[in-house]
Amino acid sequence: MEYLEGRILLDPKLPGITPNRRAAIYRAIAKTLAALHSADVDSIGLGKYGRRDSYCKRQIERWAKQYIASTGEGKPVGNPKMFELIDWLRQHIPLEDSRAVTTGLVHGDFRIDNLVFHPIEDRVVGILDWELSTLGNQMCDVANICLPYIMDLKPDRLDEGFEVSGIPEGIPSQSEYLAEYCSAAGKPWPGTAWKFYIAFNLFRGASILAGVYSRWIMGNASGGERAKHTGRVANSLIDSAWAVIEQKSLLPEHPPSGPKAQDWGETEDQSLSNSRGKFVPRKKVLELRSRLIKFMEDHIYPMENEFSKLANSTLRWTVHPEEEKLKELAKKEGLWNLWVPADSAARARNLISDGRMLSDDASNLLGVGLSNLEYGYLCEIMGRSVWAPQVFNCGAPDTGNMEVLLRYGNKEQLHEWLIPLLEGKIRSGFSMTEPQVASSDATNIECSIKRQGDSYIINGKKWWTSGAMDPRCKLLIVMGKTDFTAPIHKQQSMILVDIQTPGIHIKRPLTVFGFDDAPHGHAEISFENVRVPATNILLGEGRGFEIAQGRLGPGRLHHCMRLIGAAERGMQLMVQRALKRRVFGKLIAEQGSFLSDVAKCRVELEQTRLLVLEAADQLDRLGNKKARGTIAMAKVAAPNMALKVLDMAMQVHGAAGLSSDTVLAHLWATARTLRIADGPDEVHLGTIAKLELQRAKL
Numbered sequence: 001m002e003y004l005e006g007r008i009l010l011d012p013k014l015p016g017i018t019p020n021r022r023a024a025i026y027r028a029i030a031k032t033l034a035a036l037h038s039a040d041v042d043s044i045g046l047g048k049y050g051r052r053d054s055y056c057k058r059q060i061e062r063w064a065k066q067y068i069a070s071t072g073e074g075k076p077v078g079n080p081k082m083f084e085l086i087d088w089l090r091q092h093i094p095l096e097d098s099r100a101v102t103t104g105l106v107h108g109d110f111r112i113d114n115l116v117f118h119p120i121e122d123r124v125v126g127i128l129d130w131e132l133s134t135l136g137n138q139m140c141d142v143a144n145i146c147l148p149y150i151m152d153l154k155p156d157r158l159d160e161g162f163e164v165s166g167i168p169e170g171i172p173s174q175s176e177y178l179a180e181y182c183s184a185a186g187k188p189w190p191g192t193a194w195k196f197y198i199a200f201n202l203f204r205g206a207s208i209l210a211g212v213y214s215r216w217i218m219g220n221a222s223g224g225e226r227a228k229h230t231g232r233v234a235n236s237l238i239d240s241a242w243a244v245i246e247q248k249s250l251l252p253e254h255p256p257s258g259p260k261a262q263d264w265g266e267t268e269d270q271s272l273s274n275s276r277g278k279f280v281p282r283k284k285v286l287e288l289r290s291r292l293i294k295f296m297e298d299h300i301y302p303m304e305n306e307f308s309k310l311a312n313s314t315l316r317w318t319v320h321p322e323e324e325k326l327k328e329l330a331k332k333e334g335l336w337n338l339w340v341p342a343d344s345a346a347r348a349r350n351l352i353s354d355g356r357m358l359s360d361d362a363s364n365l366l367g368v369g370l371s372n373l374e375y376g377y378l379c380e381i382m383g384r385s386v387w388a389p390q391v392f393n394c395g396a397p398d399t400g401n402m403e404v405l406l407r408y409g410n411k412e413q414l415h416e417w418l419i420p421l422l423e424g425k426i427r428s429g430f431s432m433t434e435p436q437v438a439s440s441d442a443t444n445i446e447c448s449i450k451r452q453g454d455s456y457i458i459n460g461k462k463w464w465t466s467g468a469m470d471p472r473c474k475l476l477i478v479m480g481k482t483d484f485t486a487p488i489h490k491q492q493s494m495i496l497v498d499i500q501t502p503g504i505h506i507k508r509p510l511t512v513f514g515f516d517d518a519p520h521g522h523a524e525i526s527f528e529n530v531r532v533p534a535t536n537i538l539l540g541e542g543r544g545f546e547i548a549q550g551r552l553g554p555g556r557l558h559h560c561m562r563l564i565g566a567a568e569r570g571m572q573l574m575v576q577r578a579l580k581r582r583v584f585g586k587l588i589a590e591q592g593s594f595l596s597d598v599a600k601c602r603v604e605l606e607q608t609r610l611l612v613l614e615a616a617d618q619l620d621r622l623g624n625k626k627a628r629g630t631i632a633m634a635k636v637a638a639p640n641m642a643l644k645v646l647d648m649a650m651q652v653h654g655a656a657g658l659s660s661d662t663v664l665a666h667l668w669a670t671a672r673t674l675r676i677a678d679g680p681d682e683v684h685l686g687t688i689a690k691l692e693l694q695r696a697k698l
């Protein structure tokens with residue numbers, strides 16, 4: 001064991017915590033339990049940690065024996081209702097308990113006060129008290145963490161749980177909480193079996209407390225004076241179990257807010273028509289998605305031509321005034337900064353506010369508390385148009401740069417740079433790639449960042465700094481070497497640089513197949529004796545690689561999510577065209593070759609979407625490092641799939657598909673860059689292969 005810095009939250013009501021954070025904490029608990037339950041016990045060497053089948057059956061006998069041993073002759077009197085309860089439980093063991101396949105690692109006492117939370121972020125960093133852990137029926141852990149909804153266990157009495165006393169604001173209902181867990185763990189909705197699991201946990205609690213009471217009577221209880229109440233509380237638990245059993249039903253038949261196809265705002269979307277399953281987002285996400293789709297239809301698609309016209313004119317490096325208006329509208333409609341992950345927002349909130357509550361305006365800038373997985377459903381919609389992401393302040397490289405500041409910036413850096421970025425008042429660039437070295441291997445980066453008194457002096461040449469041509473671009477995050485002699489992964493640092501600093505020369509905009517992506521642009525830049533305050537260093541010298549890892553995980557996935565959207569747009573345009581255009585006496589849609597190709601595109605698109613969502617889910621549950629293999633897979637699969645679908649869409653459009661009369665060529669060009677940008681395919685394939693070989697060696 002090791003010391004773990006963090007917080008223990010003793011009271012499940014979470015007093016003194018804001019509703020938003022309560023919601024985040026409960027979500028974190030559900031996800032933690034799901035992650036624990038998803039452990040592959042065989043591959044981590046715990047395959048023989050216990051018998052797998054008939055866990056509840058054995059537990060009932062164990063705790064019944066314990067109860068009998070704690071009561072009877074010379075001991076407190078046994079409660080007849082307990083013996084009836086034991087009988088009821090024996091007769092109602094769910095069928096799944098006898099099947100080893102539905103079991104896995106069980107903690108045995110999974111409660112909020114056995115969890116260690118991060119010192120400031122609302123996520124679980126440790127799970128304590130493993131003495132009851134074994135293999136078995138995992139629903140017992142789930143029911144245990146849900147007990148606060150049924151009862152409030154005090155040292156000397158039992159009070160009503162949230163379901164009767166009222167759920168504190170922000171805390172989900174029992175059904176929502178369970179749905180979150182089931183969705184994350186890929187478990188079926190417990191339905192009618194839930195009554196058994198709750199009653200079982202109350203029974204187990206009663207048996208344990210009866211044991212404590214018996215020891216108190218004998219004069220050897222460890223709980224001191226408090227132990228004298230435990231006999232009474234044990235009996236209350238038994239009453240509570242019977243009250244549960246006698247209720248008609250504890251849970252609705254289905255999880256709450258299972259989406260119907262029309263909730264998504266697009267009845268034709270087969271992939272999302274299921275109402276249950278691991279990848280079914282909660283209602284709030286579905287609502288945001290519908291609103292986003294409407295915003296795209298009302299405001300973005302109709303403006304695409306206009307935006308393109310300006311971007312191809314002599315005024316190409318200026319911003320279309322309508323874009324700024326749409327940004328204000330998106331803000332008003334609550335479609336702003338949706339990418340901000342709940343955990344990063346919590347850190348920023350703390351730093352910015354100094355522990356005080358933030359004003360509503362400032363709080364709204366920190367997103368709406370979505371996980372990366374949830375954002376996946378929304379980011380995809382934005383990816384349908386190259387113009388959309390920045391309207392919602394969700395464009396690259398700003399999101400990656402804001403993520404860096406959210407995670408690694410100090411208070412002053414957050415105030416100076418993060419807030420204006422979150423407000424959408426300024427934009428930013430990320431300067432890593434250099435023309436003279438192979439930059440897919442970042443150890444090659446040569447730009448020098450030398451400390452001189454209270455400043456750093458930057459000298460180097462960068463290219464492909466996306467966004468640096470934009471007139472709103474104010475900040476560059478520059479990666480370079482602060483120590484050429486340090487160990488290879490400690491040489492690089494990142495520093496915040498005001499783009500107006502003397503010595504920065506924007507040399508030229510680069511083009512991708514002729515597209516310069518104005519007004520955003522990809523710039524070649526030289527840095528000549530650029531003097532920056534020493535306080536602008538991020539996290540400290542030599543921490544560049546560490547930051548790059550943190551930045552690249554979510555940023556890469558955002559690209560993948562947008563590529564899913566680009567491919568969906570391609571599918572939509574392709575099918576619309578095929579249903580209108582007649583060749584050799586038939587619609588294209590009636591030609592056999594088209595039918596086969598469009599079907600194959602759909603298959604690949606759906607496969608890739610699932611992979612991207614899986615990677616986002618792993619990022620949420622396991623963190624950047626452990627999710628890196630799946631993120632790498634998504635990063636390879638998404639651009640290749642999008643290229644195939646968009647290529648097919650262009651083919652169906654004939655020559656028009658290659659022109660700028662449709663959005664297809666631009667979407668294709670952007671997708672093609674992503675086989676190289678943020679790491680070429682080969683580098684990600686290398687990561688996947690390395691992990692595969694490591695697994696084989698274990």
Ligand SMILES: Cc1cc2nc3c(=O)[nH]c(=O)nc-3n(C[C@H](O)[C@H](O)[C@H](O)COP(=O)(O)OP(=O)(O)OC[C@H]3O[C@@H](n4cnc5c(N)ncnc54)[C@H](O)[C@@H]3O)c2cc1C
Nearest residue numbers: 430431432433438439440464465466673677678679680682
């Ligand atoms: C549109 C666009 C936007 C970009 N935006 C940014 C930005 O904002 N900021 C920024 O810093 N950079 C940006 N880049 C640059 C991008 O990240 C780099 O181009 C990328 O990391 C590759 O580096 P490189 O071009 O130096 O290629 P190199 O490192 O020279 O690699 C060339 C080729 O070598 C092969 N290769 C590399 N590694 C391996 C391997 N391990 N095994 C086998 N073959 C391998 C691959 O085929 C690769 O394509 C952008 C690029 C594009 C096209």
